[in-house]
Amino acid sequence: MRGKSNGWGLAVGVLLLLSAEPAWAQRKTKAQLLRERQATLRRVQETSRILAQTQQQKQASVGQLNALKEKLTVQQGVIKNISSELRYIETDVRQTESQVQQTRQNLDQLKAEYARLIYAGSKTANGYNRLMFLFASESFNQFMLRLRYIRQYTEVRQAQAAQITHTQQRLSTQLLGLKEKQEQKGSLLSNQISEKKNLLTLKTQQDEVVVKLTQQEETLRKELAARQQAIGRLDNLIALRVREEIxxxxxxxxxxxxxxxxxxxxxxxxxxxxxxxxxxxxxxxxxxxxxxxxxxxxxxxxxTPETAELAASFHDNRGQLPWPVGRGFISQRFGRHNHPVLKNVVVENRGVDIQTSAGEAVRAVFSGKVLTVASVPGMNTIVMVQHGDYFTVYAKLRSVSVSEGQTVQARQPIGTVSTDAEGTSEVQFQVWHNSSNLNPENWLGRK
Structure with missing residues (x-):
């Protein structure tokens, strides 16, 4: 009786074995990586389109160099994203391999225990032995306990057989999943190699453009001087309009x-x-x-109370304003920085230059009143919009669809971007608070 009790306890213990399950948090991380990869691929397409536009001109240009730099940055983002996905897949593969190993061990334990149950059950396999076992009871209570034991013993055997079948099915599923993950890993590795080759090609193109531009130093210096004069004229106009409004x-x-x-x-x-x-x-x-x-x-x-409310609303949207163009990248940032080609030359930018596609619509970033529409040599047409005591400036416009005094809403088109002789389409965007010049990057949201 004691031996049978030990067998029964072991059978119950086998039924309590638990299997490891994959963590749900990893699925969320994988979804995030997928979204990031899709966003990066969209940036690749946008930058490729802008770069192709600048490459239509035979002569190298700063706009072409800026587009190549941006595409290099985006390409590095693609490779980084693939590396993150690879790390995720490798972790998933290791976890799946561990699960497969654990499941195999569980299956071996279940089979061994089932064999012991079969062997123990063979001693009472016929009805005569079962009857002898029951009628040998010393009391009615013992008779009922033995009868319950025989029934539970039969149920345990059936449950054990079902558990073995279920574990075998789970093992097959895990092995199939492991094979799929290994295939995904192989595919990602191939993509990573391909993207690294693209990166090397882009770096070669960038070096070639830098060499060509270096040979055009005199022309670049003249262009820079003309740009600085245009920026000075724009600064004077903005300062004048702000003083007049004050x-x-x-x-x-x-x-x-x-x-x-x-x-x-x-x-x-x-x-x-x-x-x-x-x-x-x-x-x-x-x-x-x-x-x-x-x-x-x-x-x-x-x-006034109305303009104070508008200014407060503009301020509250710091870091969340929409971009003045639907697609593009920042080709020149705010403040002082080195010239991309000329050595020991520092340029200063009052706003940000956003390089985009030809004919792209330029939009107001916030509701307000059109304070100025003017033509500035070197900056084409400019539009200045007032938002209480905040001002936004949109320069290098080819055409304008608003007039002075007109009220505009956020994302409303106010004109189209201009394209220069080198094939570069670029809009300059500035933000002012009264007479203080602010960094637009701190005000624009993520694309």
Whole structure:
């Protein structure tokens, strides 16, 4: 009886064996990698289209060099993404191999235990032995316990057989999954090799363009000088428009305040009904002139409740504004940086230059009022939009579809980008707060 009890305990223990399952968190990581890969491939397509446009011109250009640099960056992103996917697959393969090994061990244990159950059951295989086992009971309670044991023993054998079948099926599924993952790994390795070859090709092209541009140093210096002059003219125009708007808003606020004071003074004088008071000259005109003169000396836009709300909303969207073009990349960043070709030459940019495709629509990044539409030599047509005491500037436009004083909404087209003689389509975007120049990259959201 003791031996049979030990066999029964071992059978129950086998039924409690658990199998490892893959972690759900890994699936989420794999989905994220897939989304990143798709986004990177879209950037590759965009950059390839822009690069092809600049390569239509036989002569090398800075725009072509910028496009090659961007494509190199994107290409490195592709390779990095593939490497991340490979690490994920390799981890998944190792986990699957571990699961396969564990499942095989479980299967061997189940088969061994089943063999012991069969051997133990063979001793009572016929009905006579079972009856003898039951009727040898010393009491009715022992009889019922032995009867229950025989029934449970039969159920355990059946459960054991089902568990073996289930484990074999699971092992087959795991082996199939392992084979698929190994195939994915092989495919990713091939893609990685191919993308690295593309990267080397791009680096070669970049070096060739740099050599050609270096041979055009005199031309590049002239282009840089012309650009700096154009930037200076644009800076002067922006500063002038900002000063004018500051003064206009200040005068409007001063007149409104003076009118309110005059209304209060008139009410007080009428209430007093004093002849002496009516004989004196009203100081309203002098007070208004003094208020306007003082207001014009401020260095920021005087806001109304409506424009203050607009400015606060613009500020709250810092880092979330849409790009002024639907596709493209930043070809020249904000601030001071070295020239991409000329040695020991530092250039300064008041905004960001965004290189894009020919004919691309330029859009307002936020709702506001068109303050200025003007033509600036070297910058083509520019549009300046006011958002309370914030201003956004869009330069290098070929055509404009808005007019001064017009209210525009976020993402509303305001014109199209221009394309220069070298085949480079580029828009310059600037952000100002009163008279302070801000870095647009801190305001634009992710594409």
């Amino acid at each position: 003064a206009r808003a200040a005068r409007a606020a001063a007149r409104k305040a003076a009118a309110a004071n005059a209304a209060r003074s008139s009410t007080a004088a009428s209430a007093a009904r004093s002849p002496a008071a009516t004989s004196r000259t009203s100081p309203t005109a002098e007070a208004e002139a003094a208020a306007v003169s003082a207001a014009e000396r401020v260095d920021r836009v005087t806001l």
